[in-house]
Amino acid sequence: MEGEENMGNADKEDYESSTHSTPQEHKSFAEMAKDKLDSAGRELRRRLPMAGQLGAHLMHPRRLLLHSTPTQHTDxxxxxxxxxxxxxxxxxxxxxxxxxxxxxxxxxxxxxxxxxxxxxxxxxxxxxxxxxxxxxxxxxxxxxxxxxxxxxxxxxxxxxxxxxxxxxxxxxxxxxxxxxxxxxxxxxxxxxxxxxxxxxxxxxxxxxxxxxxxxxxxxxxxxHDRQALESLRKKWVKTLFAPQPLDEISEYFGVKIAMYFAWLGHYTQSLTVPAVVGFIFWIWLGTANENWKDIAYVLFSLFNVLWACVYLETWKRYSNVLAYKWGTLDQRDDLLVEPRPLFQGEMGTSLVTGRPEPQYAPWRRRMWRHCVSFPVMVVCLSVAAAATTVFLRAMDWWETRIVYFTWIPRAFLAIIIAIEEELYARIARWLNDKENYRLETKYENHLIVKIALFQFVNSFMSLFYIAFYLQDMDKLKEQLAVLLITRQLIGNLKESALPYLIENLRLAKICVDVFGAISPSKAPTSTQLTELFDKKTDSSGGSPEISLINGGTEKDGDRRDSEPVVGQKVIHQAELESQLFKYEGTFCEYLEMLTQLGHVVLFSSAFPLAAVCALLNNAAEVRADAFKLCHVAQRPFAERVNTIGSWQHAMECMVGVAVLVNCALIGLSGPVHRLLPDATPAQTVLVIVALEHVILVTVLALRMAIPEIPGWLATEMAKVEFQRREAIKNAHAPLMSECTSQDDVRPPSRNTATPTTPKQNDKPERKKINIGKIPEIPPFS
Incomplete structure (x- = not known):
């Protein structure tokens, strides 16, 4: 009777909600729909009381990460x-x-x-x-x-x-x-x-x-540190337009990852300039006459190159500011850095530190690099260039015979390029491993050279073919647009969406393994599920395990809450994080952005909206990469760096190539012939060469005119060093008597007596020192 009364009340509520949703009551359509959905939800919960709880649990497996039992005393x-x-x-x-x-x-x-x-x-x-x-x-x-x-x-x-x-x-x-x-x-x-x-x-x-x-x-x-990670998720992932919390990223993920996101934010913000100029240029092309179009074409090409140069120099300054703020501006000498863990060689004694260290003859590395690596790279680059040329010829046949759906072969070309890049990346890593570099920085720099060179040929071969062989600017514009957009979509799906989907399937499988044996008639409520998640592992009913700490058997009171017990329906943090994807580092992200920069500065005069597409992609890329780090991937180990390394040199090389390409496009696409109709071919070549030299000199002058370390930062560094020396002298602290600056690399002496803290009665005799504060650095979103 009570159940029937409740059913009657529910029906009455549904009836009342439906009668109140009338035009006479001035109810909006949205409110009426909400009332209907609420009514349907109550009816579904009444007929299937357990479906809501189990369905919500299985449809949201990521709740395991939020409610899993923390793993204590583990790094x-x-x-x-x-x-x-x-x-x-x-x-x-x-x-x-x-x-x-x-x-x-x-x-x-x-x-x-x-x-x-x-x-x-x-x-x-x-x-x-x-x-x-x-x-x-x-x-x-x-x-x-x-x-x-x-x-x-x-x-x-x-x-x-x-x-x-x-x-x-x-x-x-x-x-x-x-x-x-x-x-x-x-x-x-x-x-x-x-x-x-x-x-x-x-x-x-x-x-x-x-x-x-x-x-x-x-x-x-x-x-993961749950509290710090949740703070990052709120400040970094869930906010679209707020500045990136770079200091918190550096503290949680390390300087190397923070430096990448700082660079990505700086690059994205800098793209607003060519995006606005390119959009205006694109609109102007529809109304201007032929003469003004030629002038705008030349000016826009030169503007792209000069913008890229200024952007790289401003990034150098900003990266030095960040490195100083995070304590990595002065790095130790390479000979004092320990070898990379995978460095191989016969054990010997380091001539610098006197410690045992693997030794590897440099001539063997040079022999492998010149006799194996270089020929293999040439073969791979030739195969990639030949395959791209054949596919472009097939594309011409498609457009001539079939005519329709011309975007299909271009999309297939983008997919083929992505597959070739994956295969070559494995070959390049194998070659780099065989070259056996002592330092991690040297290993990564040579890997960047190998992969970036192949990326350049593989990504831009089709564009060079269309621009300089076919000399078809309309087709170049279409090809650049298709490549740029397709690569961005594939990259976002491959890096974030697909791993997130696969990870949710893994977590859903764990949900089924742990809770699938529960009878629907005995399904726990949401409150009971939370209590089960929060419940600590008991010593009874657990899975087989070995508990050893430095050879001793761990007592029951000292057991770590580190493994799930199926009988008790407890999932622990370490096991869940083991199911997450491994974060492979920032290498692929830098490579993707390097290719994008090439699309913007090399051929964007043919497609002025390239910077607009790159800006929109990067605005989402910042949050997508942040989402991947905070939700999809395992926590990476922190690394300390002072710059973005050889990626800076790779981008500078890209700007140098952009000068040559843009000047060549100006000479071949017709603006010079139309602006100088009476010029002979030799005079046209001389004009292009002179223009190229003027741009190169301008780029060099900009690099020399913009100092890498801002003046205020140099003053701040000198000020802190002076204050530190004064503090040592006035406080009589032998703290830094042996290493008085941050870049002093001499090891401290073990025989020096432990310094004592200055006594209170010495305080009035000390000279008061006003410690300068590092000015606030404007973050980039």
Whole structure:
């Protein structure tokens, strides 16, 4: 009776809501529709009481990430394949337990995937010792001069938040330091066959990076800091027009990723200038006469080149400001930097540091580069150029015989270009690995040269063919528009949309595995689901696991909440993050933007709206890349850089090529002949060459006229250095007596006595120092 009464009340409510939705009551159409939907929803929940809860849970699997149980006392997670033998797992555990300095390793087995995992952290004294070893820059207190200084344990009290490691080091620094300790574990004589047949080790080889590269370790990643990540999502991903929180990005993801987003924001904002000018030029072309069109064509071509030059020089200044603000402006000498983990060679002694280090003869690298890498690159470039030419000939046949749907072969050409790029990227990485570079920066710079050169040929071959062989400006405009738009759509789908869809399917599978056994008649309510998610793992009913910390068995009270227990319906943070995509770094993003810059500055005179398309794409690209980092990908390890590296040189080369291409287009497309009808072919060539030299001299003059370090920044750096020296002299602190500047690379002496904090009675005798504050840097959205 009570159920019937409730049903009657529901029907009555539906009836009342429908009777109130009349024109006489002046109800809008939207309000009437809302009432109908609410009524239908109540009827559906009445007939299928469990469908709403289960359906919402399965349709929104990402709620697992929000409600999963946090994994405590873990900085880095190693995930192993399910098929890895136990003997290899135990051998790796023993090597990591015996590392110096020592790590805290906890072994877990994930219930949903049945994969084993190492949950790794380190004690505070180990982290501080490692921070000193890697020369981590930290902010000094104002009374010691301020600014960034390389961290030392004995001077810990002189740094801001230097009371403990928990306050001094943030989560991304902890993850990077633990990774450094992991990479320091190297194979010893007798370890060669421990991981066979998957991997054959060499004495002195870094074990963990080799295991990651060969698949012995499926993935290695630091855990997300939920509170900081949620703050970034609100300030960075969910806001479309707000400036990027670059300082928070740097603190959470590291300087390298923050520098990329700073560059992308700066580039996007700078594109507004050619976008506005190009839009005006495009409108003017519809009304101007032929003579004015030729003049505008020449001026717009020159404007694009000069804009690109000014943009690159302003970015240099801005990047130096950011590097100074984040403490990476002065980098250590290359000979003092430790070799990259995958650098191979016979173990020897470094002539600079005196430490054991792999040695590799430079002549062997040069031999491979000249005898193998260069010929292979030439063959690949020739094949790509020939394939593009054949496809362009087929495109001409299509347009001549079929006539209709001429956009189809152009779209297929864009797809073929994308496939060729993927294949060549794998070949280039293999060649680069064989060249065996000692430093990560050298490795990446040579990889940039290889891939950027192929990207240039593969992406622009069709445009050069149309512009200089066919000399058809209308077809060039169509081809450039199709390539630009198609590549942008494919890039966004490939980078963000497709990984997000696949990841949601993975999370949905975990939902089915964990909650699929629940009977619909016993389906929990949303409140009960939340309680199940928040419930901690109990010691009973758990999945099989091994719990070892430095060789000892972990007590029940010290167990980490790190693995899900199916019987209790608990999902933990580390297991869920292991299902996310690995973030592959900023290389592909830079490469995509380099190609886009080429489209804007090389041939945009034929398609004035190229900058407009690039601007719209990049406005979405900033948030799409941010979404990928905050929602789709595992947290990457932080890296410290002072610039964007060789990408700056690649863009400068692109501007140099743009000068030649635009001048050649001016000479071949007709403006010079129409503006100078009486000029002979030789005179026309001389005019083009003279114009080219004038532009090159102008570009060179702009580079020399715009200093890379702003004047105020140079003054601020000198001011901080002076204040630091005065602080040392007046406070009698032997803190920086051995390394008085940020770029001093001499290692601190271990025999120096620990300095004491100045006494209070000395305070009146000190000279008061006014510490300057770094001016606020305007962010780029």
């Amino acid at each position: 880095v997670v190693l995930i192993f394949p399910k098929s890895l033998p136990d003997s290899m797992l135990l051998w790796l555990l023993q090597k990591l337990r015996g590392s110096r300095p020592r790590l805290r390793v906890c072994v877990r087995q994930h219930a949903t995937t049945q994969c084993s995992a190492f949950y790794i952290t380190a004690d505070d004294d180990v982290l501080l010792q490692t921070a000193e070893e890697v020369h981590l820059p930290k902010l000094l207190k104002p009374e010691f001069g301020g600014g960034y200084k390389e961290f030392t344990v004995r001077d810990m009290h002189c740094f801001q938040k230097g009371t403990s490691a928990a306050e001094l080091l943030n989560s991304q620094e902890r993850g990077a330091l633990v990774k450094h300790v992991l990479e320091a574990a190297r194979a010893e004589p007798g370890d060669e066959h421990a991981l066979e047949p998957a991997l054959t080790l060499r004495p002195g080889q870094s074990i963990v990076p080799a295991c990651v590269s060969r698949g012995v370790v499926a993935s290695m990643f630091p855990l």
